[in-house]
Amino acid sequence: MPEPIQIHPKSAVSSTAGALRIVLLYAVFSGLWILLSDRAVGFLVHDPVAMTVLSILKGWVFVAVTATMLFVMVKRLVERTANREARLNALIHTIPDLVWLKDPKGVYLGCNRAFERFFGAREIEIVGKTDYDFVDKALADFFRDQDQKAIDAGTTRENEERVTLAETGQEVVLETLKTPMYDGHGVLIGVLGIGRDITEHTRLVSERARLETQLQQAQKMELVGRFAGGVAHDYNNMLGVILANADLALYGKPLEYPERKHLEEILRAARHSAELTRQLLAFARQQPVDPRMLDLNQSITELQAVLERLVGSEVQLRWSLAPGLGKVLMDPTQLDQVLTNLLVNARDAVSGVGQIEVATSNRTLTLTDCAALVDAQPGDHVCLTISDSGCGMAPDLVARIFEPFFTTKGEGRGTGLGLAMVHGVVKQNRGIILVESEPGRGTCFQVLLPRAEAPTS
Secondary structure, three states, rough: OOOEOOOOHHHHHHHHHHHHHHHHHHHHHHHHHHHHHHHHHHHOOOOHHHHHHHHHHHHHHHHHHHHHHHHHHHHHHHHHHHHHHHHHHHHHHHOOOEEEEOOOOOOOOEEEEHHHHHHOOOOHOOOOOHHHHHOOOOHHHHHHHHHHHHHHHOOOOOEEEEEEEEOOOOEEEEEEEEEEEEEOOOOOEEEEEEEOHHHHHHHHHHHHHHHHHHHHHHHHHHHHHHHOOOOOOOHHHHHHHHHHHHHHOOOOOOOOOOOOOHHHHHHHHHHHHHHHHHHHHHOOOOOOOOOOOEEEHHHHHHHHHHHHHHHHHOOEEEEEEEOOOOEEEOOOHHHHHHHHHHHHHHHHHHHOOOOEEEEEEEEEEOHHHHHOOOOOEEEEEEEEEEEEOEEEEHHHHHHHOOOOOOOOOOOOOOOOOOHHHHHHHHHHHOOOEEEEEEEOOEEEEEEEEEEEEOOOO
16 A cells, blocks of 8 residues: 655755755855955055945945846756646646645645546636535535545545546546645645546456356356256157157057056157157257248248237237348247247246237347347347236346246246257357346347348338
8 A cells, every 4th residue: 555645854845955055155155245345445445435436336246246146046946946847747737547636624736637627627727626616515525535534544545436527427437546645744734636547447347247257157058058968868768768668568459458548648758758858959959950041020920820829818919020021040940939938938927917029120239239248249130029018037037047947937837948948949040049027027038040131121
């Protein structure tokens, strides 16, 4: 931690050292002049009248010589002081950080140009005033409190201050150092403040933390996907054995065969398990696909009747399909799975009378957009949005909804694989999926898929 600023005794008297030299030189010169000049006049002139005239002339010469000497010496001293002050002012005013000096009572003694932007006033208008003349009382009280803490501590104190520059209206974050200043005798003479704009640094630190969190989430999902894919393959092999043996046991058996219903129950359970396996493979992006050029609006229209029956009559289903929508390259079956799972999830979230909206739109992602989104690529996309007026979710739940087997539904109401499958399908098609949700405010899913064809006219 930097030490408090104290004016060194040598520095305190440096400004008077030159003056003392001038006084001593003047005293020596004056004494020698008086002593030697009187003796010279008495030795050279014996006439009283001539001696008087010569003494008067001697006095005027003395005045002229000493005045010239004082002028030269004082001028040199003032120039050195002015040059030193000019260099110090140039240094302070060219520093990009905000620099200011207050007396112990908070009255401004000086500031640099960077600080002028804060108050939107020139230094000459700031000196002699306090913070209360430029900012609201709460902020001025805060500044005064920080000054006092530095004075009480007797050392430099560091803190962050979020302020608005009066000159531009821009809100910035300042890392502020406030240091008490003392004279050569240890008497407090003021508080020196230096404020560095760390707005961009703060933003970059926050952005880095967010990207690290997203990367960890992506790595976790990748690991879970690999694990799910491996489990699904092994599970699928065992299901194949169960299905084959159940079919063989059922082959040729009459309808009245007493064990037939048990074998049929085994087949139904095995086929249901096979569907779960298929969803796991979709999440792990390991199932074979047959991508085709699709018009999202057309595909949704063809499924509209089925989706309305799936949602039910209590929930109002609204359609907002944008004209001139671009096409995407995607397996039709995968698109059906995405639509079905997202709508079922929305329907369950509404749980009664409510509203679900299905919308499509064209959207272009910029480099700035992609910086905030994991796996996103800049360019034209087709956006499928499904929003509901349901119960919504807390942030900790939103962070986990794409994990396999994680579900917010009650026991027996969900496998926890629907959204995991949607996530896998979207990633497999080089797209991204965004979720916005708040408790009591519903949920909005946005699926962005790369556009494979320009929008139609």
